[in-house]
Amino acid sequence: MAPPDDELPAAALVPDDKRLAAALEGAAASLARASRVVVYSGAGVSKESGISTFRDPGEGLWAKYDPMQLATAEAYDRDPAFVWRWYMDRFGQIEAAQPNPGHRAIAELERLVPLTVVTQNIDGLHQRAGSRDVIELHGSALRFKCVGERHGGFALADLAGSDEAPPRCPHCGDLIRPDVVWFGEALPGEALERALDLAAHCDALVAVGTSGVVYPAALVPATAYQAGAALIDVNPEPDAFAEAADWFLQGPGGAVLPRLVARVAELRG
Numbered sequence: 001m002a003p004p005d006d007e008l009p010a011a012a013l014v015p016d017d018k019r020l021a022a023a024l025e026g027a028a029a030s031l032a033r034a035s036r037v038v039v040y041s042g043a044g045v046s047k048e049s050g051i052s053t054f055r056d057p058g059e060g061l062w063a064k065y066d067p068m069q070l071a072t073a074e075a076y077d078r079d080p081a082f083v084w085r086w087y088m089d090r091f092g093q094i095e096a097a098q099p100n101p102g103h104r105a106i107a108e109l110e111r112l113v114p115l116t117v118v119t120q121n122i123d124g125l126h127q128r129a130g131s132r133d134v135i136e137l138h139g140s141a142l143r144f145k146c147v148g149e150r151h152g153g154f155a156l157a158d159l160a161g162s163d164e165a166p167p168r169c170p171h172c173g174d175l176i177r178p179d180v181v182w183f184g185e186a187l188p189g190e191a192l193e194r195a196l197d198l199a200a201h202c203d204a205l206v207a208v209g210t211s212g213v214v215y216p217a218a219l220v221p222a223t224a225y226q227a228g229a230a231l232i233d234v235n236p237e238p239d240a241f242a243e244a245a246d247w248f249l250q251g252p253g254g255a256v257l258p259r260l261v262a263r264v265a266e267l268r269g
């Protein structure tokens with residue numbers, strides 16, 4: 001059993017908290033000065049809402065399942081019923097989830113400084129927390145399309161008439177699939193273009209809850225960094241951007257982001 005906090009040697013607690021407090025101060029000052037901010041988010045921002053990440057050791061989805069058997073067009077072609085069931089389970093989890101303090105802090109930051117959320121997440125929780133300008137790079141759990149991509153924009157309720165799982169497109173009879181981006185597929189062109197343009201012209205980019213290993217999405221923070229924006233990284237573990245970041249705020253989004261945004265609000269008066 002862990003000893004109570006007051007029995008821990010001071011060095012075990014104080015330096016980390018001091019380091020975080022100093023980094024928070026620097027990051028808040030950058031955000032308070034900024035006239036254009038991008039928040040780049042990944043699965044970790046929704047972990048405190050009960051949604052699994054992909055690559056967390058032991059508990060991430062890709063630690064339990066082979067992505068090549070689930071998140072590729074080839075896998076869907078091979079066994080659509082299996083892949084569909086897996087997505088329906090996950091989408092049920094997403095439907096039951098609520099935005100957490102991290103999502104809400106990001107929505108609050110948009111009221112303080114012009115901001116766009118560029119998310120790799122498909123769960124819609126930023127929008128439900130109140131963020132108004134959200135670019136979804138990897139699609140959405142709320143939308144479906146036919147495999148031939150001739151018809152799309154369906155909600156699950158639109159497909160309720162079909163008894164099959166997966167259902168068939170009401171217009172062309174093709175199989176329906178989730179409107180998400182699988183490995184080897186192109187990202188929605190306009191969304192990626194706008195995200196890269198915003199990254200090239202922002203003053204600060206906050207990366208939160210992403211391992212930063214999936215491309216081309218990870219070009220968004222890389223572009224902001226190359227353009228000279230302040231890079232703020234929020235993650236309990238060091239990720240692909242932690243070393244390059246001006247401010248690495250080590251901790252869960254639901255704890256760090258509300259503190260960060262409260263300080264930006266104070267600085268902006």
Ligand code: BJW
Pocket residue numbers: 041042043044045047048053054055056060071120121122138180181182183184185186187208209210211212213214215216234235236237238239251252253254
């Ligand atoms: C917390 C926390 C807390 C925990 N608070 N944080 C260049 C180099 C190498 C490979 C490639 C490359 N370019 C392209 C590729 C191939 C591939 C790729 O990137 N592979 C790499 C993985 C090696 N990319 C693609 O295939 C992409 N397409 C493509 O390139 O197309 C080319 C093309 C062009 C033109 C025509 C045709 C084709 C598509 C990528 C699609 C990714 N899809 C997925 C599934 C989406 C649907 C679904 O949900 O099922 O997207 S995979 C998965 O990874 C999902 C995520 O959006 C994405 C990123 O993951 P994310 O969000 O970073 O999550 P994790 O789990 O990795 O990290 C979580 C983090 O949170 C961790 O750091 C934790 O520490 C942290 N955390 N608790 C804050 N409380």
